[in-house]
Amino acid sequence: MVKQYIEENRERFLExxxxxxxxxxxSAQSVHKGDxxxxxxxxxxxxxxxxxxxxxxxxxxxNPVVFAEKIIDRSLPTVLVYGHYDVMPEDPVDEWRTEPFEPVVKEGRIWCRGADDDKGQLYMHAKAFEALVATGQLPCNVKFMLEGEEEIGSGSLYKWCEEHRELVKADIILVSDTSLIAWDTPSITCGLRGLCYMQVEVTGPDKDLHxxxxxxxxxxxxxxxxxxxAKLVDADGHIAIPGFYDDVRELSDAERRALNSAPFDVERYKESIDIPAVQGEKGYTTAERTGVRPSLDVNGIWGGxxxxxxxxxxxxxASAKISMRLVPHQDYRKIAVLFENYFRSIAPESVRVEVKALHGGQPYVSPTDLPAYHAAEKAMEExxxxxxxxxxxxxxxxxISGFESILGTKSILMGFGLDRDAIHSPNESYGLDNFYRGIETIALFYRYFAEMSRAK
Amino acid sequence: MVKQYIEENRERFLExxxxxxxxxxxSAQSVHKGDxxxxxxxxxxxxxxxxxxxxxxxxxxxNPVVFAEKIIDRSLPTVLVYGHYDVMPEDPVDEWRTEPFEPVVKEGRIWCRGADDDKGQLYMHAKAFEALVATGQLPCNVKFMLEGEEEIGSGSLYKWCEEHRELVKADIILVSDTSLIAWDTPSITCGLRGLCYMQVEVTGPDKDLHxxxxxxxxxxxxxxxxxxxAKLVDADGHIAIPGFYDDVRELSDAERRALNSAPFDVERYKESIDIPAVQGEKGYTTAERTGVRPSLDVNGIWGGxxxxxxxxxxxxxASAKISMRLVPHQDYRKIAVLFENYFRSIAPESVRVEVKALHGGQPYVSPTDLPAYHAAEKAMEExxxxxxxxxxxxxxxxxISGFESILGTKSILMGFGLDRDAIHSPNESYGLDNFYRGIETIALFYRYFAEMSRAK
Structure with missing residues (x-):
């Protein structure tokens, strides 16, 4: 009945x-404040x-938070849906094959900034919710908390959560803002890296000189x-900031074996992004380098x-934006200090250096033994x-880790994106199949989550 | 009489x-083609x-070459005046305190892009010439060769000179496109560094990635x-490109002593450009580092x-514009090849690299025993x-070195700029005193050059 409702309303959902x-x-550009x-x-x-x-x-x-709810029975469990309506800047504009903010359907995909991240994914929740309500199948209470600053660090949401603990009280937070390993290898995200985003400026003479x-x-x-x-990362791909790895949890051999058991084809990976070779920290696989090891990247550099x-x-x-991805149990505030101290220590006396922390977030690990995890697992299986x-x-x-520390609530990261969606890049897209199957899966999640919570 | 003429026409010259x-x-921006x-x-x-x-x-x-001449007597010596009417881009625009292309006189100076480099300096020649003609004092033949591509490498002028050898035949080339050591330390430029200007591009994935x-x-x-x-210059400030120094002429101790005898106050130098410390090749003084040693600078860097x-x-x-200043007897074509080979050799296999030579020029040394040098010396003394x-x-x-190789003619670099003129920077300016004293000195040069040529 839910499935049929989705089927009958396909076109309208898309419009x-x-x-x-x-x-x-x-969100990164103040000119879009009104948007x-x-x-x-x-x-x-x-x-x-x-x-x-x-x-x-x-x-x-x-930017404002959108809050919505439908409480059908206070004794029933409550799902809090989190998503974000802000998107990444569209630049470099000239690499887009379509208008960045004019959605186009082609090759079974929606092409537009935000098609996946996160407007497409959050809107699946709105429509799964509608389908459940319209068909009289909603089995639990639902709350929505949608923010407009995720891409710039969720600055306001931390405070907002502190001030609205009761309002957003829930048994689980459900989030679709991640990707599947592949369309034929569905996955639920159990770990997220943290982020420490810095900006540095090196000043020499007071004007450009001849x-x-x-x-x-x-x-x-x-x-x-x-x-x-060059001095931030050594020749082996280790980050050279003293103390950087102090709090990194090293995985056991068993954990590493499990992590590397997911199917991964390095040739296909290289081909998909057209690189001649992968490169990263010595002694770790590509899955480990992105999944459980920290990294450091220049996100932008400019001068002259x-x-x-x-x-x-x-x-x-000359300036640069430099960000680091963090893993449990690194703390982005501590890392920002280590970065700044090291960066200043390697500056020659002939220049002046400014270091600014732009935003940060803690890494997160989600347990796989929660009822909500099993509900997500069962919904996706189906x-x-x-x-x-x-x-x-x-x-x-x-x-996500902020939710846990402020609200004490765990999150289930059931996302439906794919690598090919090119989120944060020009020509972002989202598969129509992903969109509709996502809606269906989310609706099933509610059913199983309510059942499993009752069974508890 | 010439001096009086200049005095009487001050305002008009400036207008x-x-x-x-x-x-x-x-010249660097194609939008200015018509200008x-x-x-x-x-x-x-x-x-x-x-x-x-x-x-x-x-x-x-x-861009076209402006050629002009006044031949008063073919048996008299001929001076060829060289200058360039093209200027540097005005960016960064927001650092200008006045409109970049609207000249303003303030504090005894002309503020405008090109005020010194080289419109202000070349126009002194036009007005010295006018003064000599108007007062019936022109003692020799004069030719003008003014180009519009100096700031982008004079690409067209080399060929133009080859095709117009007879037209520009002269005994000496006179150029005002350099600076004095200081207003109270007049100087004639006897050495110029060469230039090898490269652009590099490093490509990783085919699009920006998350x-x-x-x-x-x-x-x-x-x-x-x-x-x-970072691998282009070592910790001692030596350029690390293999073979880079092979052709560099090392100065004798006597030459170094002479070079370092010019008054130089490092504190005043640091203060004038607001830097905490000077920095350069180990074992050399600031005067040597800029005068007789090669250098390597990133002129621009961008990515992300x-x-x-x-x-x-x-x-x-990610891309960069990187240029090297060369000294006798380095050859910019050889250096471009050495740079490219080295740059490619240090690229990891995980990226693709493009290297392009944008423009170049040979270093130049002018002898101090020419009659024209002595004429310039005497004019400035006065x-x-x-x-x-x-x-x-x-x-x-x-x-300048092109003139010698193509035309076989030496140049006298009698410039009247000062460091404070901030050529190539925002807020370029040129002193009114420099402008008028330049005109007067140039007129005297003609007199002494004609006398000394006759005496030969």
Whole structure:
């Protein structure tokens, strides 16, 4: 009956999602401030229409939180759905084959910024909820908490959660903001890396200098920055910041064997992103390097003349955005301090250095013995025809560990994305199959979660 | 009489220069193609009005060359004036305190892109010429050769010179495109460094990747580029490219002593560009590092997300513009090959590398025993009240060594700029005193050069 309802409303579900996708809710850029509010208001209205008893746009110091709920019986278990309506910036714009904020269906996929991350995935929840309500099958209470700052660190949601503990009280948090290992290898994400995102600026002379008149006698901030970045990771791929690995939990051999038992084809991996060779920390596999080992990446670097042609200058400044993915039990606040101390210690006396922590989040591990985990497992078994594997993702959703520490509530990360969705990249997309199967699976989750909670 | 003429026409000279400065003739940016032609035509007309018998805008494959001449007697010596009407890009635009292309006089200085380099300096020649013609004092033949590609390597002028050897035949080339050591330490530039300007691009994955999902397992082109740049110069400030120093002429102790005898105050130098410390090749002084030693500078670097806020990506590409200043007897073509070979050799197998030579020029040394050198010396003695010192500049005017090899003609680099003019930087300026004293000195040069040539 739920399945049939989804079938009958396929087109409308998609048209609704397209309305949401067209709002360019890029949280990183202040020019989109108004779009954030528009997206939140649109979601409030959509959740009311989907069957919520109550839905509100709740202000924060940053972008608003959309809260909605349907309480059918206070004695029944409650599921809190978390998602985010903000998206990554669309740049580099000229690499998009379609308009970044105009959804297009082609080759069975929705092409648009946010198609997967996270508008497409969060909207599956709205529609699974609608299907359950419309068919009279909703077996438990549901709450929605949708934020607009996930891509910039969820700054406001931590405080909002502290102030609304009662409002969002639930038995489990359900999140679709992750990916499957593959379409034929379904998975539930049990581990997320933490994140420590820094910005650094190296300043030499007070203005750009003529590189002929001064070259050789004055430290060049761009060369110095390159030297300093080179000193962050050693030749074996180990991060060279003193104390960086102090709190890293080393996996047992059995855990490593289990982690490496998931199917992985390195040739296909290389081909899918067109790289000549993989590269990473010595002594670890690709799955370990992204799943259970920390990493350090320059996310952006800039300085000097970057236009057409040549300009012979020593730039006054050079900057970089550098982020580190963290694993249990690293603490991003401690790592930010270690990073800053080390970065300052390797600066030559000929330059001035500024270091700023932009945002961070703690790593997270989700237990696989919760009723909600089994409910997710059973729901996916039914729709995918295979038992999903527990998966350690390299990504970060910093707020997930925040939920545990602030609300004391665990999260189930049942996402339906795929690597090919190119989230955070140009030409983001999301499969129509993923979208509809996601809705169906989520509806089943509610049924099994209610059953298993009763059985407890 | 010449001096009086200059005095009487001060205001008009300045107004004329301002017309030229207002044309944004930025050779590095193709959007300014039309401005290059406008600047050339303006100069043609100005030289005719100043007294040339003939003046033409002569096309090249790139920006046109302005040629003008006044032949008073074929048996008299001929001076060929070289200058360039193209200027550097004005960026970073927001650091200018005035409009980059609207000249303003303040604190006794002209503030505008090109005020010194080289419109202000070349226009002194037009006005010295006018003064000599108008007062009936021109003692020799004069030719002008003004190009529009100096800031991008003078690509077209080499070929143009080869095709117009007879037209530009002269006894000496006179150039004002350099600086004085200081206003109270006049100098004539006897050495120029060569230039080898490269652009490199490091490519990893075919698109920006999510730094969480892939971070640690895929080589990050921005990190790799930083590593590679770090390997270009060692900890002692030596350039690490194998063979790079093979052709560098080491100075004798006597030469080094002479070079270091020019007054130099390192504290004032640091203060003038607001740096905490100088930095350069071990074992050499600041004067040596910029005057007679080669250098390597990153002129620009870019890759990944460089806007406001955070974006968690592994960029697909990272690039840099890297230039090297060369000294006698390095050859920029050989250095470009050595650079490319070394750069490719240090690339990890996980990335693809592109290397492009953007432009280059040979180093130049001017002898101090030419009649023209003595004429310049005597002219400056008269206007500055001090004997100018021979000076080895770190800058490059690649075409100067081209003149010697193509035309067989030596150049006298009698420039009137100062370090504070901030050429190539925001807020370029040129002193009114420099402008007028330059005109006066150039006029005296003609007198003494004609006398000394006769005496020969």
């Amino acid at each position: 609704e999602l397209f309305e949401l996708l067209r709002i360019p809710s890029v 954030m509010v528009r997206a939140a208001e649109w979601l409030r209205d959509a959740l009311l229409k989907s069957g919520a008893d109550r839905a509100e746009v709740m202000p924060t110091e940053g 590189s002929g008149l001064y070259g050789g006698a004055v430290a060049n901030p761009a060369n110095v920055l390159a030297d300093m970045i 003349y970057i236009d057409e042609g040549t300009k012979t200058i020593i730039p006054s400044k 729709t995918f025809g295979k038992t999903p594997l527990p998966f350690y993702s390299g990504g970060s959703i910093p707020i | 004329e220069l301002f017309e030229l400065l207002r044309i944004p003739s930025v 290059m032609v406008r600047a050339a035509e303006w100069l043609r007309d100005a030289l005719l009005k100043s007294g040339a018998d003939r003046a033409e805008v002569m096309p090249t494959e790139g 730094s969480g999902l892939y971070g640690g397992a895929v080589a990050n082109p921005a990190n790799v580029l930083a590593d590679m740049i 997300y460089i806007d406001e806020g955070t974006k968690t990506i592994i960029p697909s590409k 206007t500055f009240g001090k004997t100018p010192l021979p000076f080895y500049s770190g800058g490059s005017i690649p075409i």
